[in-house]
Amino acid sequence: xxxxxxxxxxxxxxxxxxxxxxxxxxxxxTILASVYNRIAMDVAAADINHVHVNQNEIxxxxxxxxxxxxxxxxxxxxxxxxxxxxxxxxxxxxxxxCVAAVPTDTDYNPNxxxxxxxxxxTGQILTWYPKAARLKVYNENTGQKEExxxxxxxxxxxxxxxxxxxxKPNSTLQRLVRKIAILDAIDExxxxxxxxxxxxxxxxxxxxxxxxQAEIRRKDIEKQxxxxxxxxxxxxxxxxxxxxxxxxxNNLQSQIEYxxxxxxxxxxxxxxxxxxTADEKTMLNYNTRTVAPILVxxxxxxxxxxxxxxxxxxxxxxxxxxxxxKMVPISQIADFAxxxxxxxxxxxxxxxxxxxxxxxxxxxxxxxxNSNLNRAPFEEAPASTNPDVNxxxxxxxxxxxxxxxxxxxxxxxxxxxxxxxxxxxxxxPPVTDISGLKISDLDKLLNL
Numbered sequence: 039x040x041x042x043x044x045x046x047x048x049x050x051x052x053x054x055x056x057x058x059x060x061x062x063x064x065x066x067x068t069i070l071a072s073v074y075n076r077i078a079m080d081v082a083a084a085d086i087n088h089v090h091v092n093q094n095e096i097x098x099x100x101x102x103x104x105x106x107x108x109x110x111x112x113x114x115x116x117x118x119x120x121x122x123x124x125x126x127x128x129x130x131x132x133x134x135x136c137v138a139a140v141p142t143d144t145d146y147n148p149n150x151x152x153x154x155x156x157x158x159x160t161g162q163i164l165t166w167y168p169k170a171a172r173l174k175v176y177n178e179n180t181g182q183k184e185e186x187x188x189x190x191x192x193x194x195x196x197x198x199x200x201x202x203x204x205x206k207p208n209s210t211l212q213r214l215v216r217k218i219a220i221l222d223a224i225d226e227x228x229x230x231x232x233x234x235x236x237x238x239x240x241x242x243x244x245x246x247x248x249x250x251q252a253e254i255r256r257k258d259i260e261k262q263x264x265x266x267x268x269x270x271x272x273x274x275x276x277x278x279x280x281x282x283x284x285x286x287x288n289n290l291q292s293q294i295e296y297x298x299x300x301x302x303x304x305x306x307x308x309x310x311x312x313x314x315t316a317d318e319k320t321m322l323n324y325n326t327r328t329v330a331p332i333l334v335x336x337x338x339x340x341x342x343x344x345x346x347x348x349x350x351x352x353x354x355x356x357x358x359x360x361x362x363x364k365m366v367p368i369s370q371i372a373d374f375a376x377x378x379x380x381x382x383x384x385x386x387x388x389x390x391x392x393x394x395x396x397x398x399x400x401x402x403x404x405x406x407x408n409s410n411l412n413r414a415p416f417e418e419a420p421a422s423t424n425p426d427v428n429x430x431x432x433x434x435x436x437x438x439x440x441x442x443x444x445x446x447x448x449x450x451x452x453x454x455x456x457x458x459x460x461x462x463x464x465x466x467p468p469v470t471d472i473s474g475l476k477i478s479d480l481d482k483l484l485n486l
Contacts, residue, residue, distance in 0.1 A: 049181050050181030051181075055117075056181060056182065057117050057176040058126075059126055059129050059130050068214075068215060068218045070211065070215065073305075073307070074129055074132045074133070075129070076307075076311070077128065077328060077332070078125045078128040078129045078132070079125060080328075080329050081125070081128045081332050082122070082124040083121075084358045085358065086120070086336070086356065086357070086358045087110060087356070087357060088104045088106045088110065088354065088356055089101060089354070089355055089356075089357050090353050090354060090355075091354075091357070092353065093353075095355075097359070101354065105154050105155060105156045106154070106155045106344055109123075109155060109157055110124075110158075110356070113157075114157060115142065115143075115158060115159050117178065124336070127139060127160050127196070127336065130162065131332075132200075132204060132205075134163070135197070135198050135205030136163055136196070136198065136201075137160060137163065138160070138162070138163055138171065138175075138193050138194065138195050139160065139193060139194035139196060139336075139343075140160070140175050140188065140193050140194075141153070141155040142158065142175065142178075143156040148189070149188065149189045152346050153192075155344050159176055161174060161193065162174040162175075167187075169189060169190055169191075170187055170188060170189050171193070171195065172185060172187050173185065173186050173187070173193070191343065192343070193343065194339040194340050194342075194343045194344065195339065196335055197335065198332075198335075199331040199334075200304075200305060200331075203301070203305065204305075210300055210301045210304060211301055214294065214297040217293055217294050220290060221290045221291070221294065224290070235279055236279070237252075237256060237259065237278075238278040238279070238280070239255065239277060259271050259273070306323065306327035307328060308320070318365050321365050322365075325360060329360070330360070333360075334358075336358075337355075337357055337358050341355050341356045361392075363392050371393060375389050379408065380408050380410060384406075385405060386403040386404075387404050390403075
């Protein structure tokens with residue numbers, strides 16, 4: 039009929055992303071927003087996984103097929119990946135002081151028993167109850183943020199480890215925000231284009247008639263300045279004009295600098311971390327004092343709330359791993375690779391994955407072995423693929439392989455000789471008191 043087919047309604051529409059966290063107005067106008075974002079990015083850069091641990095809390099393997107691990111590493115919800123969710127969670131925690139990790143999609147109702155987490159979202163805590171909390175969470179079905187009430191044991195409630203520094207009403211960060219707001223107000227008032235003039239009229243202004251006459255004169259000068267192309271006005275010869283061109287002196291700038299340095303020291307960061315010029319020791323201190331406490335707070339709360347007691351007894355945990363090789367410069371990679379392989383701490387394929395190379399299809403590349411050392415003396419050598427060679431080989435008393443006599447006795451060949459027997463250690467009589475023995479005697483006892 040010459041008309042477009044009717045389109046299916048898509049739901050609530052918005053010109054901006056409705057699920058994205060909006061920081062408070064006092065923070066987004068200062069340098070603190072960049073500090074928040076820097077720390078949140080470093081927290082999200084760590085690998086958070088659903089894992090198995092042994093009795094010593096050492097990582098055994100990653101449970102890759104679990105819904106919780108998929109939510110933390112691949113897709114937290116319809117709009118966010120796992121890392122985006124962790125970054126959003128950290129930013130909300132910094133801004134509000136306490137945030138909720140809400141399981142929005144589960145196999146059972148989380149308020150009534152055990153459940154398995156499939157998707158996660160960040161929730162704002164509006165009201166606290168003894169065993170529940172009123173949350174404001176984005177609903178991906180309606181496209182709007184809605185208020186829900188959940189039991190505290192059904193959602194992860196994470197408190198900012200730096201709450202006393204960042205979120206308390208009289209904390210260092212809040213004082214810095216107020217000082218910056220005052221400085222911004224002064225700068226805005228001084229940059230509005232006001233002339234700050236005082237007009238001295240040739241008569242005394244005490245009666246209402248004189249005040250009205252002075253007001254008319256003031257408006258007349260304002261009109262001349264506004265309507266003039268170059269901002270020029272005329273006055274009477276008996277009138278005097280004084281301009282207040284000197285700003286009031288204050289120590290706001292020095293106070294802001296002092297509070298900023300104090301805040302950076304309390305958070306364990308500095309300007310070199312923000313601009314990317316920090317050395318390895320500075321980054322290690324930053325990761326240990328700033329990033330690690332936030333990750334511990336997130337993973338411990340998820341372990342406590344999203345894993346049942348039976349799962350925790352079986353060794354299931356939510357743990358984070360921070361790569362120690364990200365800050366290693368290219369010039370030191372060869373040195374640290376040689377040391378780690380010689381110490382049999384990592385395999386060749388693990389090293390190749392660290393530097394960004396593809397693994398090789400070789401069994402030896404996955405073994406923890408030092409290729410600089412010879413094989414054990416009594417280790418059997420691999421058999422040859424040629425059956426004739428296997429028949430001709432004979433065993434060496436020292437564990438190696440030697441070829442049999444070829445029959446050319448007249449040639450100058452090195453003759454194999456039996457080695458001298460090793461000297462047997464001297465047997466000492468049994469001793470009960472070793473306080474009077476010498477070091478050489480103790481060595482003989484150890485050899486026995």
